[in-house]
Amino acid sequence: MGTKLIAGQNAKLSDSQLTFRLIVGNSQGASLDASAILLATTGKVSADDDFIFFNQPQHSSGAVIQKDGSTFAIDLSKVPGHLERIAFVLTVVPGLSALTSGYRFELSGNSDHFDFSGQGAGRPEKSLIVCELYRRNSDWKVKVVDQGFAGGMAPLAEHFGVEVDSDSKQEPSPTPTPAPASSKPQDKPSINLSKVTLEKKGDTISLEKKSGTFGKIHVNLNWDQPTGASKKGLFSSFLGGNQSGIDLDLGCMVELKDGSKGIVQALGKNFGSLDRAPYIFLDGDDRTGSVNQGENLYINGRHWSDIKRVMIFAFIYEGVANWAQTNGRVSINAPDQPEVEIRMDASGKDQKFCVIAMLENRNGALSISKEVNYFGSHKPADDHYDFGFQWKAGSK
Template sequence: MTVEVSYSPLADADIDVSAFLLTASGKVRGDQDMCFYGQKSVNGGAVQQTEASAGRAVFSLDPSRLDSVIEKVALTATIYENKASFGSVSRLALSITGGIEADIPTSGMKETALILGEFYLRQGAWKFRCVAQGFAGGLEPLAKNFGVEVAAPQDPPAPAPVPAPAPKSTVSLSKITLDKTRASISLEKSSAGFGEIRVNLNWNRRNDSKGGGFFSMKKSNAIDLDVGCLFEMQDGLKGAVQALGNSFGSLNTEPFIKLMGDDRTGSISDGEWLHINGAHWSKIRRILVYAFIYEGAPNWKETDGVVTIHAPGQPPIEVRLNEEGGRQGMCAIALLENDNGAVKVTRRVDFHNGHSNMDKAYGWGMRWAAGSK
């Protein structure tokens, strides 16, 4: 079945919708039972977050595939970093396959996290009920209510630290958003290295008559938004990884970067992915991640484009394409630089009239010719 959560978006705060898989005790078994922006498929795909955009989130749920110990699936909504309360959200509603609909009244609410509703197993049959239970402290108390061990912020080191017991398994619930006020962050290399760094591009396909959420636009009007990157190796090798020209790259040989597919219309719920082999990060000098509109009229703000960088052991790093791009069809999104072995990620979000102009702006110095895919 399909579950859609729709809401009026807030200007200065994100709303994150999640699903918790619960046992008879009302608790999760562990981190693996939370379906959210950092873990979009759980329990072998029985619960998946298939779409997410400003104003809309969609989940698929197949109760027949749930582990036998799971007796409840709770849907929740939280306002990121408690920047507002749900009293500021004028519309919040649930729609479920089979004609089930529920409007959740939000007027006067002071809470920043809500249990919207829950699917529950009763006498061998799955049923649904609207809950609308609020939590004033946001995602942390809500998650703890379900038995999720939340990673707390680190305190400054004490002069004489007392050895702590072995830490419990925790899930990092905080994403890092790079914007004009916080434009860069460095990822330090752990003893295990960086592992595989994954860069995701997702965007919004709009229907001209409704201006709806993700993937609602007719195919004939769809924007083909492509992700790619320029790379420069420590040995001086330079190039591009992108679908245009079939330059998909390689993970095991230079440039140790690979485009995992080409989503022509945004119909793939995961969007497009670039993978970087972090085991060879020492051989890479810098990577410029970009997006370009291969087909469709440039209108960057309406794409609701977002690039998310996932690195093992790190919270997701998000860069939104929320600037006006005029009629320029290319956007330089983020620059990844080898900074004494660390990965320094810097938000760019500047626009260019083609590959050559962007190349010149960042001093890559390559020759460009027209291509196709």
């Protein structure tokens, strides 16, 4: 039986290999992100490798690995000597008040079993330091922090010695970099926490080239599996029910400037190519739900001038057509640009095909619009967006 901790309490750890897990009950559709931050003796971040989150799920030492959105594997024996603390943090949009049943964490090993329950309802904060593991002499201890920050990730980042530049009008989320530990000249490692979330259908952001090209554009699809099935993605353990897994496939329809058109998807093994038309490549197909990184599509930004538009879609190849249960989300990342996130949050009951986003070449800029329109299959979606393909039944 585990030892129940209270806020501010600390306890000595016996095990070096541990699992940290966050559990949230009723999140009311809130967006939740968990991260781990490894800190130096100053209590500050010293390098970009020391920030473990969904885009960087493993520390270079192997000391902390994000197994999924809510679970971290820890090996204290691998923590580098100059790092003495590991902080686990939670960010909730629109705020902790959305967690009406509060939150819990469990920290367990072979001998150690600790848990803590915190409040959510009524709290105005948007981010939270949940707990810390810290080294004291030759021993490691756990301390419950439960410290919130009303302003979200920006003040939390500043708390850990991260300089936040909020002057940029193009990036509504901050792009912080760690502050130097001394006044001596040194390279500043950067941690990119910027994220633009397109909240409503029709919301659009335009990204301008910063170095003559967009480079490699990464489109990632992630979702949650029901409890009892294979799981993936952020906070997949928060879903209830005992249903079979869902095979959610990522793909796109593309139209080039010369009028040619194509489709990239696992169905029919049309994986595309980065080096030749359509300049888009689908990196495999995860049918098991066991790949934490989800499914990934890459666009060769060096050929963006050849592309007119790209319609990003997902469809349920196997499983019940219940999009609300998948908690599906797409992130779009281009070098030197803010991450763009789109959540499939509209109702799509009994529809197996979702048009998530439209990427358009507008005078060289990359325009990204939130669509989240649901259809019964590929063909009605194609008819709606006027690509003009001929369709027939296929399989993987």
